[in-house]
Amino acid sequence: MVTNLKHQHLYFLLLLFCFSPLCAQEDVTALENQYYRLSDIPIPEDIVLEVGGMAFTEDDQLGIATRRGEIWIVDDPYLKKSRQPAFKRFAAGLHEPLWLTYHQGAFYTTQRAELTKITDTNQDGKGDLFQTIYSWPLSGNYHEYSYGPLMLPDGDMLVTLNLAWIGEGASLSKWRGWMLKINEKGEMKPYATGLRSPAGFGLNAEGDIFYAENQGDWIGSGRITQLDEGDFAGNPSGLIWTNEPNSPLQLKRKIFPDSVGLMHEFAKNISSLKVPTVWFPHTVMGISTSEILSIDTDAFGPFQGQLLVGDQGHSKIMRVFLEKVNDEYQGACFPFREGFSSGVLRMAWGSDHSLFVGMTSRGWSSTGPDMYGLQRVQWSGQTPFDMKAIRALSNGFEVEFTQPVDREQASNSQAYQMTGFTYIYHRTYGSPIINQQSCPVVKAEVSEDGRKVRLYVDGLRAGYIHELKVNDLHSQNGVPLLHPSAYYTLNNIPEGEGLDHSMMVAQQPAATENVARSCGSDPSKNITEMPEDWTDGPDVVINIGTKPGLKFDLEQFEVTEGSKVQLVFNNSDDMLHNLLVVNPGTAEEVGKTAMGLGLEGTQLGYIPDSEDVLYHTCLLQPESSQDIYFVAPKAGDYTYVCTFPGHYISMQGTMKVISRSTAAR
Template structure:
């Protein structure tokens, strides 16, 4: 491979090649592999912002303030001097929009030499108290041209309001925000804690992930809607209907805050799936990435893995299931993006929190070789239980009620850091119906709303006697049909 050289470029030595030492997994679907990309030499490449443009060029923001571009197997430094950016988007006009701590910034290459010439402020309508934990996760963009971001709460901000581990010095910390095409900043939604992942769906709906902690029972995925409250009451100091005094007066009124808050689309079980999830990324590759078209993929910074979310719309509201997809990455997976070839790029950092992957930072991608794996494809609620669909036909010898182990539990909402599982109960599968094509099994059982239902299907096999790489799925049952 011939590599270009320049004063501002670093050679890409092994782009796209598999590094076996970095790709040890405990679960991985057949036909998928992890490839490790060599990043610029002697650069602390903590990839906290990641996007690809229509041409397939990769742009990465690092938490040390650089933006790098990968074109034709060559790394070029596109920008530098930013304040710990934790999000990046390739805009329609060819510019790059970056969420750095104090502002949302547009980077423009005026002379088309591959280096940004203009750093333009897009928005800064929030307060930044120079606190290490006050991240700005941004941006995503809707079809009307509005930009959105999410603002992390602080930790140890002087004179801040604190009702748990995290705090707010005011200025919309713990809020989502909206910026119109003409630059108007608007507070959008409150109650966020550590909302490290923001994503816009193909249907122009915005979702975000939040990390387990105070007032957050376990990590979760939400539909993000204007004017809604998502659970962390310290943020209400900036709500004109509350303010500091009212928040302090009601700081132990868990029932009031619980009734105010939005339910998550899915709970993400702690340790079993994730500790610190990043951005949701939709597979819109039209089959280039395998059989999971339309599903959500999310990476986890601590577990060094990627998991899938299978949405289910019940009575007009989203809920759904979470299942692990692939693990064994070299560092913590915080940013995901599908390129125009259907390859899933993975931006990585271990930062101060550490990650199962042994490296402090890096860049990898997941590719599919065209072989269809035997995996759970989807899970939907039915009037009598659930319908589990698979990518291949099941062996009917292994599709009996005894082959499904099911239990339920719920979490408790308090100001404490996370929640144990409560009211754990085994559920009996009363009947199983296999579809005519043998790719779906409907299980009948008694269900209760506001529970996480765990289905273990490790006894299932396909007609070739193979088992799925992952055999446990977690369905967030907010409501019944």
């Protein structure tokens, strides 16, 4: 169970990723705000609006379910009548409702134990009839969250059940790890499994079902997956129920070794295994995907028909373009809007096509600093210059832009960098990026209308994620590209012409099979064996663990300058953490730099190459630990911080180094 991080080796090419605006987030937020304006909906002070679900009523009021079990109705969410809209309590006493749906005069939600319908039968503005549509057993584990219902056009409802957490995900009671289909009469049909933490799911414009998954055991990174009846989406814990007579699949848990290898290869032999439709590379495209919402209008800008995907930990919303190749969905994800005030869990469309965003960060902190919040995104009417879509071709990609491009810049193949990579499919929590390989863009052809660029790409691999970075591209009107990166999940390569190799310049793919050590770039800052000259051992041993809610269990410790310190960091949490000792006053900056590392971040364990980073552990798996050894620096208040993206805000402590003269007194 204990990960031995001491003997892994460092072999990877440092790729230059950090010229993207990810390194300068505040600028992006300001630019995004020109097109998609963010505003607060003021919450009365006495309401703890930890948003679990949101739904508009037929009267265009906004219903909000909270994690404390209340349902509030906001009368004027558009702030047409007042800058402080009235919140009226419709219901209370529910057990952590994490969804809200409004259908034919009633609210529907899931509590931990059941799917519930709530009706105001006497029209006094308060729910008075609470009907249990369907109830399920619970083991009592805190991680058994329940989500839904998503109302389907035929009136059937979809519900998903989160796995328990017992050091790994586990299905301790029936249908945990499943999506269930339930009708109004309470008849239930298990629909699909392989789910781990399915907080978000929705329909695209065609009415197909997609669910969002978070990194974890068996899940190398965040992703969305299209689900049909009988599908298995990857985490095998829920398979223990496939012996049940109503299970739509017979796949068994026991065929899964602890480390499978590559998911898309394994899927070739397992018909029910559904590979992810679109991967969201961890920490680059969020860390915890949440709601999925389809853009069914052109009144929200140029992205009609695409999906929005929220992210709780990174307080942002991303965008997905989908297409079908070989009759299966695949596509690309793009940054869309960041800078929300708390963890983005839910989204809902207002009747004016503005987007309402409901947030919570209790227990899982977010880059947005507030404990909860309610915000609104409105399209300004201006079209951003952005990549609108990426379509796979037999020998490359077609990139569609929202506006005509600068022809000269866009036809230069050097403006495009493409890298293929994937994740390991294994029982371990998360995955390093593996099999990373650059894919030379050998030619770029701009379409007649200037809105599309056809990229001829060498080295495409089916089953791999393909990162596209665009350098210094402007629109025909001279506006720089708002978001220059995108990630296309190339499950299938369309049939057709291959690459004409006469086009290839003298450029060879820089193939780099690498093993990520996830431990920074300077081994001298990560001494994990006691130095041999410490013949009397360390002067002091400091034990630091983690607490739920992204905290260290030790807020402060004191050492004398020049003393030999053994620091033991125990990651007892259910997510990845590291520990960096940084120069006084630099934790914020180092934390932000770590967030901007991009794909490289995974390989470096989110440990930036910075003079302010003095000593650090590697990025540690849940339930593992590492000892590091260092000599205490000169007196001062140093910070120790976890720089896993989003954690630095709350996960900090102080190492007080006292001078020898003080210590002697």
